[in-house]
Amino acid sequence: MKCADSSMTNVCCIQKLSKEHCLYKITFPIMNWIDAQIYCRTHYVDLATITDDTENTFLANILSDVGLSDAWIGLHKNLWLWSDNSSVSLSSVKWESGQPDNVNGNEDCVKASTEGLMADDSCSTPLPFYCREHRRIQRVRFTVKSDGDLDESAVMEAIEKKVR
Numbered sequence: 001m002k003c004a005d006s007s008m009t010n011v012c013c014i015q016k017l018s019k020e021h022c023l024y025k026i027t028f029p030i031m032n033w034i035d036a037q038i039y040c041r042t043h044y045v046d047l048a049t050i051t052d053d054t055e056n057t058f059l060a061n062i063l064s065d066v067g068l069s070d071a072w073i074g075l076h077k078n079l080w081l082w083s084d085n086s087s088v089s090l091s092s093v094k095w096e097s098g099q100p101d102n103v104n105g106n107e108d109c110v111k112a113s114t115e116g117l118m119a120d121d122s123c124s125t126p127l128p129f130y131c132r133e134h135r136r137i138q139r140v141r142f143t144v145k146s147d148g149d150l151d152e153s154a155v156m157e158a159i160e161k162k163v164r
């Protein structure tokens with residue numbers, strides 16, 4: 001197990017940020033999807049959101065490191081939204097072979113595996129799960145060039161153009 005700090009009962013701390021905070025915490029109790037969502041929202045921010053291959057690989061490696069085969073992530077298929085209501089980029093969702101198969105028309109929640117692949121499963125299935133502890137921080141770097149005195153509105157306009 002490659003937990004940065006496993007002193008907390010049933011919690012694996014990944015990438016320790018401070019004495020009490022971690023980038024991710026893996027909780028080992030198993031819960032159905034909705035209870036896992038409630039748990040994450042109560043104790044952290046939400047179930048984990050995966051937006052690109054880097055995050056997917058990161059979480060897959062964690063699963064592998066702690067010896068779990070799969071775990072709930074914050075994806076549900078009813079509305080195709082992440083648990084935090086952000087929209088889903090389908091390129092970030094890599095399905096296992098034969099998935100999603102929606103067995104009995106009853107598999108509306110999504111779990112991730114050690115291979116970085118996902119499968120739909122019944123939301124009532126008890127599984128380990130990933131919580132996201134911190135909101136995503138997006139850093140935008142830009143430079144603003146000016147020939148003379150900086151005019152605030154012109155600067156703001158330039159920044160908005162860069163950010164878009």
Ligand SMILES: [Ca+2]
Nearest residue numbers: 101102120121
């Ligand atoms: Ca399935």
